[in-house]
Amino acid sequence: MHAAAEARRHYVVFDEHLTRQHRLTYFVRGPEWAIALPTGDLEALEDVMRRCAAFWNGTGTLLIPVREDGHMPRLLDAWLQIRPVDVCFAHGRLSDRARASVQARIRRTWPFRETFDVHELNPLELWGPLPIEGDRRLSMLIPRFRSVGLQRVALALFGHVSDEDLSYWRQRYDIAVAGEPRAHSVLLQGQMPNGNSPLKLAARHMNTVLEHPPPTWSYLWVLPDASFDRLIAFWNFRARTLPPPYGAAVAGIPRQAFHHPEQLATLRYWPPRLPGVRTTPDIAVVCPRYLIDEVREGFSKIPLLETDENAFRWEVGGRAIPNDPPSYCFSRPQYWSGPMIRGQTAIALVAFNEGKAALSLPAPQSFAARSGRYTRLVLQNLPVPLPVTGSTARRIHDHGEASDGVLMVTDAREAWNFDVRLPTSGEALQDWITDHGFVLTRSQDGRDAEALLTRLGSVDALDVLADRKRIGVLEALAPLSRKKLAQRLVSEARAAGGELREESMVDRLSDFELFLRAAARTANEIATVMGQGVRKRDVLRMLPPLVQAGFVLRGREVRCERCRFRNQLDLPEQDERVRCRACGQSLVLPVVDESGDNEPELTYRLDGLMARVMDQDVLPVLLSVRALKPTPESGQDLFFAWPGVETKKGTEPKFDVDVVVSYGGGSVWCVEAKRRASGMKERQLTRLLQVARELEATPGIAAMEGRFPSAHANRVLKARGVVLTDEQLFS
DSSP states (O other), X not given: OOHHHHHHTOOBOSSGGGSEEEEEEEEEEOOOEEEEEETTOHHHHHHHHHHHTTSTTGGGOEEEEEOTTOOOOTTXXXXXXXXXXXXXXXXXXXXXXXXXXXXXXXXXXXXXXXXXXXXXXXXXXXXOSOOOTTOOOEEXXXXXXXXXXXXXXXXXXXXXXOTTTHHHHHHXXXXXXXXXXXXXXXXXXXXXXXXXXXXXXXXXXXXXXXESSOOOOEEEEEESSOOHHHHHHHHHHHHTOOOOTTSOOEEEEEGGGGGSXXXXXXXXXXXXXXXXXXXXXXXXXXXXXXXXXXXXXXXXXXXXXXOOOOSXXXXXXXXXXXXXXXXXXXXXXXXXXXXXXXXXXXXXXEEEBTTEEEEEEEOOTTOOOOSSSEXXXXXXXXXOSSOOOHHHHHHHOTTOEESSSEEEEEEOOSEEXXXXXXXXXXXXXXXXXXXXXXXXXXXXXXXXXXXXXXXXXXXXXXXXXXXXXXXXXXXXXXXXXXXXXXXXXXXXXXXXXXXXXXXXXHXXXXXXXXXXXXXXBOHHHHHHXXXXXXXXXXXXXXXXXXXXXXXXXEEEEEEOTTTOOEEEEEGGGOOSEEEOTTTOOEEEOOSSXXXXXXXXXXXXXXXXXXXXXXXXXXXXXXXXXXXXXXXXXXXXXXXXXXXEEEEEOTXXXXXXXXXXXXXXXXXXXXXXXXXXXXXXXXXXXXXXXXXXXXXXXXXXXXXXXXXXXXXXXXXXXXXXXXXXXXXXHTO
16 A cells, blocks of 8 residues: 555544644734624715725725614624634724624624724735836726715725825835726726735735635626615625635626726626636626616627526536636625635644644745734644634644634744644643533543553554454453443342342342453353354454454463462463462462363453443444544544543533544534434433534434434434444444
8 A cells, every 4th residue: 555545544543643744734814804883874984994995804804884773784694604703893983782782792892993903914015025216116096086976986896095105005006096987997907806906905815715615606796876785785795705716706886887888898808718617607797676777788888798597607628618708697696604714825844743843934925025013824724633722722822812723913024933832632622622611521431442542542443343243252251231230130129029138139249250350251151152153163263353452361260279269360471380369379370171181271351441341331432433533535634532521511410422523623523322222312312412512513323233213313414413323333
């Protein structure tokens, strides 16, 4: 097998992530902010839009209109799901009640002050060094309209250059003003991929880092007026939309632009014209119904070709030819479910030693900003056992925050040099449980299972258990479980009239020597206990993998000549002379058995840890861990499992999650594992679903025998969980 494939099969089970080489993905980004402002307040809206053109990612800032009674748009949840915000700023014009509503909805809400962005990168700084004397400067035309409404639209689409900043802009650009009708062309050109405008520049380096699901169309909004609601709707759609594959992004034009359709010719070249790529339609047009005929007529003069297809499709390959002319359709704006992450990415190879690493991360390629102003550096895919929470981020770095990974607010520079420390699996579990509001304890059976997994060193070693006949051997050697002993004694007491007498208890316990210690049996005895036609040779074929895994130990039984005590000696304890554990008598290791005719047979018994696993019915948990391990095709190389996780929140009763499974910083599973599916009770399932939801984890149920009731399985599947039966546990 190739070395790369072999590496993919080696799963990190506990703390092996602490010493390894890791390809670290990191990125820098501007602030992800929201600004809450009074609904319908055009003066406040204009003020905010001017300010958003003056700091990095101002274009991606979410604008939240809030009524005096505190009511906020129904779409707010969707906006925050697509892209959460670092901070929300409450505009000074908000009423006290409105401000309190924002504070209740977004915990980190601060006042919107004049200096709120003073430490942030100005979009001009994203270009790097200024052109030297004699170098050709870029040109930028600023649209100038006569009407107040169109000037307000230009603020939303193009941005703003203040008088005090004009001299700085002139250092970079040759600036001129374009009046009507050319202002419409300039307004549109400033939004194109190669256009120059303050808002376009503010979005520089805010590229796609993660998006799910990906967006589809390129959207062109036709704004019929400059009303508060129209501009807010356009702004927030643009702030929560990323460029689609083989597409453009979001642009807007005022209705008045159709009075001069020749100024819209740029639209013909807005959708990318890539050889071998065809998207249909190229543009989705958003406008009120009463403007459709007017828009249709204007586009016919560019020309753009209308299509009645309302489902986006794209083709890639040598036979795919871009539409000529580009196509469009009328559509409603569609928000994607998210989430999305944006910024400028880079990759570095990092060596961790006992969880510690000294990082030296160069600035991403083309990120030329060098100043004392803020940027946000995010370590995205650190090899951590669980998704990063606040406590984990601070454990990794003193100034770390849990946002998109581990975020640090730092200054823009050529390279960042600092130390980090990864949490152990135990620390990560403690942080994850605690930061979700629970108290963590570990059950004894969970500790036993974890100790067994640690000793095995690999989840792959559990494969030996995925065989019912081998499990039959283990059950034949297992001590009678305490639970089953108690159940049998209670049952006999009920049969005798409900009375437990001391004499009868002593008699019954004397029959249960297996309860006191793991049985040591020969292969013949194991076959007899297993029954169902199992013969000695069958047992001998099943024993080698169990012995190799350390689940079963070989030995001999030696009876003391003086006290007749039966000594069970493992192979390493056997010598020519042995000592009786009861009376201390020195014995010669017998050559023949008590019959005098045969050599003593080997005996087999369970390892101590495996005996406890069988006693406490932990076998279903181990098989669930095996069933959930990542496949080689998944590309996952981190896999962690914590059996027996007891959680408690407030006055609620304690709940024992049989096993928590994590794929590193990715998905987390909370699984309840049973020997028989009938053992899953309704109340227990309800608590599992509740705890998994509060822990932001995926629920799972597993059983070695039987099928779960369809009602139980459907509840888990509805929560996007997993149902494991014998087909998965033994495959």
